Amino acid sequence: MSNEIKVRKYGFTLPAQAGMDDVVLDLARRWGADAFRDSDGTVLSDSITSLGYDIYSTLCLIRADQEWNRAHPEDNQQKYLYSTPQTARDVVMEIDILARYSPEQYRIDETHAYKKYWEVINRTTGEVVPVSDWDYADGIVTVRNCTRWHVYSVNFLVYQIWETTSMYNHLTNNWGDKPHQSGVDPRKQATREHLAMFLDKWLATHPDTDFVRFTSMAYQFPIITNPKHETLYQDWYGYLDCMSTQALDEFEAKKGYRLRPNDLVDDGYFNSTDRVPKKAYLDWIEFIHDFMVEWASQCVNQVHAAGKKAILFYCDHWIGTEPYKPRFQEIGYDGIIGPCINGREVRRIADVPGDLVKELRLYPYFFPVDLLDKPTFQAGGDPVADCRKYWMWIRRAMLRKMVHRIGYGGYLDLAVKFPDFIDYLEYQTKEFYGM
Template sequence: MTAPGRLTLPIETGLDDQLVGLLERLGADAVRNSDGTELPAIVGELAAKVYATYFVGRGDQEWADAHPSELTRSYLMSERTPALADGDLEIPLMAGWYALQVTPDLGCDVDRWWQVIDRTTGETLPPGTWRVSGEGADTVVTVTGAVAGHVYTVDFLAVQTWDPTQMYNYITNDWADDPSRIRESPFDVRHPATWEHVRSSLDGWLGDHPEVDVVRFTTFFYHFTLVFGPDAKERFVDWFGYSASVSVEAMEQFEEHLGYALTAEDFVDEGYYNSSFRVPTRAFRDWIDFQHRFVTDRVRQLVDAVHASGKEAMMFLGDNWIGTEPYGTLFASTGIDAVVGSVGSGATCRMISDIPGVRYTEGRLLPYFFPDVFHPGGDPVTEANASWLQARRAIVRSPLDRIGYGGYLSLALEHPDFVDRMEQIADEFRAIHDRGEGRRPASAPFRVAILNAWGRLRSWQTHMVAHALWYRQAYSYLGVLEALAGLPFEVDFLSFDDIRDGVPDGVGVLINAGALGTSFSGGSAWGAPRVQAAVRSFVAAGGGLVGVGDPTAHIDGGVTFQLADVLGVDRELGWGLSTNRPFDTVERHFITADLGAGLDVGEGTPDIVAFTRDVEVLAAGRGTVQAAASHYGEGRGVYLAGLPYSHENARLLHRALYWAAGRDSAFGEWIADDPRVEVAHYPESGQFVVLNNTDEHVRTTVRGGGDDWVVELDPYGHAWVETRELRR
């Protein structure tokens, strides 16, 4: 029997007679309200901790309306507007944006803070060659002396008049018909008056809510970039975006501290807005760091107040998280007790559970109790099973301390089969946590490092676009992260700066995965001789390099993949078609030994050619290499054209990493014959857990410590096995 607890349930009014029984049945030891629900009065009587959501930067429209100059700002770009004739060119700034959400900031010094660019020449137009007229939705910039056939844009500072998340809820739920609802504007704590107001409002709220044990910040000051088009539909969404964290004041303080001035284009970035797929500029990295310092300092003051009131502070890693980067250097200094976040997959689970410097982490499991799934005829159990299977293997590798759910409990209660399943999942989560003692199981005798432009800052956050959405251009890379989330490896995230003077000790294999020119493969970073030399020397000395997609890609000096010599393959972009590069595919290889059917490379990567004489091609299709293995000095290189997540691909990556590290002879310990089954080994307690990652009954053999065990597992099941080699 495991002890109850470790479970947070959303509650709401109107369920008072069921709550006590339900909490007891599920073993829930915490309750929370959701956006749009109130905690019931009964909450104080429940044997549970109480979480309450708290908004810092919006929800006080009186304050917002009274301080329009302290509303949050954003940098936006006009549409690209071609001049069809010489002379005056009018650029309507708001043609691509939603005028109720954002409006040009005409109160700032536009000559200083806006930027008009001839995108055909790349030149910024000097002040005096353009003028602003109109206002709001009708704001126009007129370029005088535009050149026929050139394209112009205006980077402009905009006032955010409507918080994007509140706007989304407002539109989705038809709140326009509800007179009690108003449009909420976000305000910016960069302004001392607003900060003092936010600070004192929290004190008041804390005093007014003795029943609350945990203040669940949702979240802090700056929303990720989310801007709507003129049709009020999402036009640009970047969960990592800092465009909405700007203000004249912040930029002036930046210049004071960093010693150089920012431009509008530093944020607009040709219209890519520094998406996390862009190789980050120095200015953008400095801005992240600058805001991280500011935000974590202010957060610390809020957390201090929470603690002073005897409560805990929890951060929801969600909407307004900009500046709090949980893998940032100062995050732990905030004193935040816990982080909660949605765990829809193994990688998102690890993004939460690996956060250092907090007392506990909580994963909000899917599905949300929302009507899209919880409607008559809906099938929340199937969704819950799929998500749980993905999360469980990550939870075993890096334990979450708690799980929870979100949404409207009343909806969930209409699906008794789901409540049954929720009870099982909670029990299973607690059982695993208890028996594993909340510790990590054993992992490989070498570390694996993901090498990209972001490094540690974006741990477990690579290749993600909008939250939980599937992107054709991303899933083949996300599979690498997803596989690693449940594999027995300690995973580091290294930036190019981290390896410039040599790959850190303990790292056995570097992974470089991503599309050409992106921050994730590294783009121009590979143009640096020191970076190339560091990785070549690492491999030559016995290390491994596993490349996925366009690894080390930077078109220069005769190759696309700068380390084509290590990987054994290169990508043909059309210039080398005259070179004949035939290859044979090897029949069998250690890396592909557990593949049943052919290798699934997802979107794959086109036109991969054999580059070295000795490369072994492990898989190919339509004349292009899909997987390859090479020896290089004392080390090894592995190439994969893509790796969407699947049980077989996770096993393939497991093998590829051992092979690349030169540890293939040590492979096979604490592993199941069937790649659909994963094993976590706890040598200190002399046991291992076996996870059936499928919805089928599975029987397989687990080998380890010179022994083997046949295990039978129910669909979705897990089992613990004691070994003879108990070490304590």
């Protein structure tokens, strides 16, 4: 790889896979690819990376070193949850606070002073229960002096012990007994220093990588699941998973007031994007953004120092980067990639300010099922119909505002089992280049 990477403005990124060299070369020719990428769970062979194509390497720093993560569980990322609202039938009641959530995904924070960071609320009146009237032990909050027939719930902190994207990929692909991965918080100083050292070592051991595809940075949009791994709540733009006791304390020092747990729990609505945000939540967004600009800039500088380009995947752990805020330009990304299923998502990437290479990662993703758990690249799936439908919406939007690149992700060995899909992508890519 030369020190000066030349970026071809219009191109196609192909998800390659070790052991499929001949197939990769054939599809690169048919689809007009100029770049290869890996995906979560795949690697590129030396024979592929040495072909002269641009190489995109995915990197999720917060889960990249599981040995470190397991040794530092106190640095796992945190979030607020709230217990199932429960009606008091007597003056004393017990609430099993984690009952409706996945114990594989969350662990109750029993490290920090719960009476400082949690709260119990009488949901009937909206009043906060005095801390002297409740206690916690072994997963149970006991509330005293209850008003009969009033509804109570607890806003409490957890550690996320199964990182969201890894959890989704694990369950979707039936990875069985493969170890669960956790994510760490770069706000914690020891972890931040370790991630910086890890990134330098990673860059040194990936000489063929041209573009570091950060997928993404630190904080995931929230997906909350129940014990059956069913989704209870999801918000692609939510600022719930960037929590820690340290962040709460630093917020108070910076903003001059302390957030209540309910400022983030929002009576169970979790400040969903379709709600009018309150001042406290807007302040929280700004606070997280300031931190992310600073930390992401450090990561990008390390990438540039290694003679490589830095790309942001505007999904998964994108929270806090905020590409439409002016300070985003300070980070110094060379490009931005966004998943795209319709015209709105085209414009979400195409309209980002700045001199960035803009790429759409199209659907269907090369996984057995789609985001709604509908068969895609397995028996009963029709990836051509899905792709044609999405492309109809995407193409119209691109005629109004063009992007520089398109591509796909996932497991190529699944896609090649559907030859009609392979043929359709040849048509699609030719149409893209024609635009």
